[in-house]
Amino acid sequence: MKSALASIVLVLSAPSLTAAATKDSCVSCHSTLDGKLAAPAKLFDSDIHHQAGLSCADCHGGDPTDESVDAMSTAHGFRSAPKKTQLPDFCGRCHSDGTYMRRFNPKLRTDQLSQYWTSVHGKRLKQGDVKVAACVDCHGVHNILAVADTRAPVYPTNVASTCAQCHADAHTMEGYKIPSDQVARYRSSVHAQVLAQGDTSVPTCSTCHGNHGAVPPGVDSVANVCGTCHVFFAQLFDKSPHHAAFASMGLPGCVQCHSNHEVVRPSDDWVGIGEKSVCVTCHVPGDKGYVAGQKMADDLAKLRAASARVDGVLSSAERSGMEVSSARVELADVNEALIKARVNVHTFDPEEVRKLTDQGVEISQKVYGAGVAALRERDLRRKGLGLSLLFIVFALSGLYLKIREIESPKNP
Amino acid sequence: MVTTDPATKEGPKPGRRWINLVLGSGVVASIASFIYPAIRYIIPPAVAESTSHSVVAAKVGELKNNSGKIFKFGSRPALLVRTADGEYRAFSGVCTHLSCTVQYRADLRQIWCACHNGLYDLAGRNVSGPPPRPLERFAVNVQGEHVIVTRNG
Amino acid sequence: MADLRRRILNWLDERFGAGSVEEFLRHKTVPWHRHSIWYYFGGMTLFLFVVQVLTGILLLLFYRPTANEAFESSHFIMTQVRFGWLIHCVHSWSANLMILTAFVHMFSAYFLKAYRKPRELTWITGVLLFVLVLGFGFSGYLLPWNTLAFFATRVGTEMAGSVPLIGKWLLVFLRGGEEVTGATLTRFFGFHVAVLPGLVTLLLAVHLFLVQRLGMSVPPGVERRIAEGKETARFMPFFPNFLLRDIMGWYAALGVLGALAALFPWELGTKADPFVPAPAGIRPEWYFLFMFQTLKYVPAKFLFLEGEFAGLLGFALAAAVWIAVPFLDYKAGFGRVTRFFTGLGVFALVFIAVMSALALR
Numbered sequence: 069m070k071s072a073l074a075s076i077v078l079v080l081s082a083p084s085l086t087a088a089a090t091k092d093s094c095v096s097c098h099s100t101l102d103g104k105l106a107a108p109a110k111l112f113d114s115d116i117h118h119q120a121g122l123s124c125a126d127c128h129g130g131d132p133t134d135e136s137v138d139a140m141s142t143a144h145g146f147r148s149a150p151k152k153t154q155l156p157d158f159c160g161r162c163h164s165d166g167t168y169m170r171r172f173n174p175k176l177r178t179d180q181l182s183q184y185w186t187s188v189h190g191k192r193l194k195q196g197d198v199k200v201a202a203c204v205d206c207h208g209v210h211n212i213l214a215v216a217d218t219r220a221p222v223y224p225t226n227v228a229s230t231c232a233q234c235h236a237d238a239h240t241m242e243g244y245k246i247p248s249d250q251v252a253r254y255r256s257s258v259h260a261q262v263l264a265q266g267d268t269s270v271p272t273c274s275t276c277h278g279n280h281g282a283v284p285p286g287v288d289s290v291a292n293v294c295g296t297c298h299v300f301f302a303q304l305f306d307k308s309p310h311h312a313a314f315a316s317m318g319l320p321g322c323v324q325c326h327s328n329h330e331v332v333r334p335s336d337d338w339v340g341i342g343e344k345s346v347c348v349t350c351h352v353p354g355d356k357g358y359v360a361g362q363k364m365a366d367d368l369a370k371l372r373a374a375s376a377r378v379d380g381v382l383s384s385a386e387r388s389g390m391e392v393s394s395a396r397v398e399l400a401d402v403n404e405a406l407i408k409a410r411v412n413v414h415t416f417d418p419e420e421v422r423k424l425t426d427q428g429v430e431i432s433q434k435v436y437g438a439g440v441a442a443l444r445e446r447d448l449r450r451k452g453l454g455l456s457l458l459f460i461v462f463a464l465s466g467l468y469l470k471i472r473e474i475e476s477p478k479n480p
Numbered sequence: 481m482v483t484t485d486p487a488t489k490e491g492p493k494p495g496r497r498w499i500n501l502v503l504g505s506g507v508v509a510s511i512a513s514f515i516y517p518a519i520r521y522i523i524p525p526a527v528a529e530s531t532s533h534s535v536v537a538a539k540v541g542e543l544k545n546n547s548g549k550i551f552k553f554g555s556r557p558a559l560l561v562r563t564a565d566g567e568y569r570a571f572s573g574v575c576t577h578l579s580c581t582v583q584y585r586a587d588l589r590q591i592w593c594a595c596h597n598g599l600y601d602l603a604g605r606n607v608s609g610p611p612p613r614p615l616e617r618f619a620v621n622v623q624g625e626h627v628i629v630t631r632n633g
Numbered sequence: 634m635a636d637l638r639r640r641i642l643n644w645l646d647e648r649f650g651a652g653s654v655e656e657f658l659r660h661k662t663v664p665w666h667r668h669s670i671w672y673y674f675g676g677m678t679l680f681l682f683v684v685q686v687l688t689g690i691l692l693l694l695f696y697r698p699t700a701n702e703a704f705e706s707s708h709f710i711m712t713q714v715r716f717g718w719l720i721h722c723v724h725s726w727s728a729n730l731m732i733l734t735a736f737v738h739m740f741s742a743y744f745l746k747a748y749r750k751p752r753e754l755t756w757i758t759g760v761l762l763f764v765l766v767l768g769f770g771f772s773g774y775l776l777p778w779n780t781l782a783f784f785a786t787r788v789g790t791e792m793a794g795s796v797p798l799i800g801k802w803l804l805v806f807l808r809g810g811e812e813v814t815g816a817t818l819t820r821f822f823g824f825h826v827a828v829l830p831g832l833v834t835l836l837l838a839v840h841l842f843l844v845q846r847l848g849m850s851v852p853p854g855v856e857r858r859i860a861e862g863k864e865t866a867r868f869m870p871f872f873p874n875f876l877l878r879d880i881m882g883w884y885a886a887l888g889v890l891g892a893l894a895a896l897f898p899w900e901l902g903t904k905a906d907p908f909v910p911a912p913a914g915i916r917p918e919w920y921f922l923f924m925f926q927t928l929k930y931v932p933a934k935f936l937f938l939e940g941e942f943a944g945l946l947g948f949a950l951a952a953a954v955w956i957a958v959p960f961l962d963y964k965a966g967f968g969r970v971t972r973f974f975t976g977l978g979v980f981a982l983v984f985i986a987v988m989s990a991l992a993l994r
Contacts, residue, residue, distance in 0.1 A: 262612060265612075267612045267613075269606070269612070297609065297610070298596075299597045299609075300596060300597055392555075393552070393554060393555035394552060396555040396556075397552050397555060397556065397557055400556070400557060400574070400579065400580075400581055401581070403578075403579060403580070404580045404581060404594075404595060407578050407580055407595045407596075408580075408594070408595055411595065411596065455513065456510065456513040456514075459506060459509040459510040459512075459513050460506075460510050460513075461506075462502065462505065462506030462509060462510070463503070463506030463507045463509070463510045464506070465502060465506065466499065466502040466503030466504070466505075466506040466507065467503060467506075469499040469502060469503065470499055470500075470503050473495075473496060473499050
């Protein structure tokens with residue numbers, strides 16, 4: 069028992085023992101230095117490479133057992149902090165080696181380096197532009213965290229802030245003639261708001277632009293990107309007249325009306341001819357699109373009004389204490405028709421929208437009937453009341469007559 | 481009882497009987513109109529309890545394997561699924577995106593929302609498309625020949 | 634038929650001594666004068682109480698007193714149980730009517746000085762009964778567990794917390810905790826169906842016994858006129874004359890209740906949610922409005938006392954005077970009408986009416 073206990077203790081303390089034994093001179097020396105030179109030693113504790121059992125020497129070479137400055141000599145294979153242009157290859161030495169990476173995390177991809185060279189960042193870096201992003205600009209250095217770690221700069225909720233380091237800086241972007249308001253616009257979008265609540269299924273910068281192979285999607289492929297999640301809309305749009313029209317004008321699908329970064333919740337008044345309409349951006353009064361927009365807007369408004377009317381009647385019945393839960397379940401179908409009608413707007417064919425709004429109005433009329441019947445049943449009770457009041461009046465007159473009868477010859 | 485009151489036109493006995501008739505019938509009828517609702521009230525209604533917590537969703541054998549059924553739970557739709565292995569699962573039928581009614585897709589073996597192509601797996605988790613949250617899951621119990629779905633909490 | 638009646642009464646008399654009761658009832662009379670109409674209100678209140686007990690028992694068959702199920706079971710009664718809406722609405726309306734008739738009964742007894750010797754205890758039990766009836770109203774109002782009731786209860790029990798010394802304990806006792814929760818509901822339910830009915834039964838037994846034993850009080854003015862020979866003392870036999878009139882009143886009340894239930898059904902409202910902010914304009918039921926409004930007008934500091942405490946102290950003093958009036962207005966025992974107390978009663982009425990009206994605005 070005692071020996072078993074002793075061997076357990078020995079095994080558990082093995083790492084610290086070996087560390088003490090191997091004495092990492094990099095850490096012990098650099099932690100006594102100041103400022104920038106001390107940072108690597110201090111930060112490395114939280115680094116995922118450290119947790120995987122790697123040390124300074126595994127990236128930088130050198131001899132961690134040598135206490136002197138000679139530890140950093142090229143004789144010991146020392147690779148100092150790489151220049152920006154050499155950075156991707158420095159990290160890629162391990163990260164694009166499948167055989168090596170398999171030892172640590174078999175499911176990690178190893179194509180990041182090759183992807184990077186296809187990106188705008190990678191291409192410019194090859195030409196010598198050191199202002200662009202490379203590995204450590206997004207992932208950090210010496211305190212690199214796993215992507216799934218919520219504190220990581222590349223965790224979905226943090227990605228926009230990471231990109232914003234450069235892309236929201238007007239001065240930096242001026243040189244490339246790129247606007248710097250994308251992140252601000254994104255933050256006002258519905259995607260950013262939902263992401264902030266923890267739903268990571270919505271897109272952030274890297275979802276649409278790619279991460280390692282980051283390139284803004286071209287005008288002809290933006291709709292594909294949106295369509296990976298917004299499947300129905302992309303399918304309908306592709307079959308609609310707008311698809312060919314936009315392509316011939318060099319306009320992007322989806323983005324033309326919905327914006328790329330500032331994607332906000334659309335409302336019904338985007339359709340039609342009103343102030344907020346997106347149709348009138350291109351269409352003028354009298355042309356086919358103008359008329360179609362008007363028709364679709366009117367049908368949607370009709371269905372909305374019908375739904376509100378039914379909701380009013382049912383609420384009134386409920387408040388009077390009538391049972392209308394079945395009607396409420398059916399009212400959900402009206403709401404569904406409205407939602408599907410809004411999807412069908414993307415066919416830009418008023419007939420397709422009308423098919424659904426007519427369906428919705430029909431259901432709402434049925435449900436309205438049920439609500440009115442409930443109110444009528446409530447009113448029917450008044451008839452029952454009338455009957456019992458009749459009996460009561462009868463009894464009252466009987467009592468009155470009885471009193472008169474027994475008191476007429478006597479003095480009360 | 482003799483009365484010399486000249487006010488009564490009829491003779492005493494018929495007048496008295498008429499009054500007694502009015503009084504008697506009025507009282508009996510009015511009491512009946514009170515007791516009748518009370519008796520009907522006491523007899524339990526067809527649905528013995530409020531269905532907002534627990535409801536009979538289906539009969540045993542009604543659902544084949546790998547199929548689903550929408551049923552009313554309180555004032556919202558709910559979905560009863562019988563998996564390919566014969567197990568019953570029940571979920572809220574209201575999509576967490578924009579409240580359309582979801583349905584079971586036997587071909588996909590998942591729960592699907594027709595409005596925007598949202599998908600949930602058979603644990604109710606939102607796996608694809610716009611739904612931001614999983615479907616609320618209900619408890620299912622088989623009692624005799626009824627499949628009963630209960631809301632928790 | 635009469636023979637059968639005689640046989641039954643004899644059988645009962647041999648066991649209960651019912652014969653003496655029957656004798657008593659047969660000879661019971663009611664003074665008949667121009668203020669006799671007020672005599673009906675006591676019986677009317679009792680009748681409405683019986684209606685409450687009966688409809689309450691029916692509601693008990695389906696109602697469930699927990700935060701999870703109170704609203705749902707009330708909704709179930711209203712929508713699924715046959716005539717459930719009728720029982721529920723009659724119970725709600727009859728509660729209000731009963732408080733109104735009890736109020737009229739109490740004030741008519743006050744103004745007609747029925748509290749004077751030897752009826753002091755009748756008065757005291759009566760005032761206590763009125764307080765219990767208000768307690769019935771307050772506890773019953775919460776039971777459907779809707780938003781209005783939840784917040785009205787919160788405001789009402791908050792006022793209890795302002796009582797000095799025992800205020801905090803009183804608040805926690807009433808609420809079953811620091812806040813209004815499901816514990817409050819269950820507790821109020823216990824008060825409403827067990828504690829208050831028990832207390833009312835006891836007090837009512839004493840009150841009714843005293844009324845039977847001491848007979849109906851004749852107002853001092855009428856007594857004086859009879860003594861001076863300006864009026865003859867008239868009496869109506871209770872059975873059957875006065876009773877028939879009583880029954881007419883009760884039938885009329887039933888008709889009114891049915892009409893109110895069918896024409897102005899009580900809205901169930903929405904289920905109480907402790908975490909939403911209170912909707913604007915929350916106020917207690919009409920019978921507490923005058924107190925609620927008065928407390929709004931009391932300044933934050935009254936002399937050296939904290940405003941709310943001063944307000945409650947004022948009410949406590951008023952209640953003490955009210956219940957002790959038979960001893961304060963002892964001169965009434967000698968048939969003398971002291972204008973001061975009549976004036977006090979008028980002031981109380983006007984105060985209550987004005988404050989209630991202001992609260993409704």
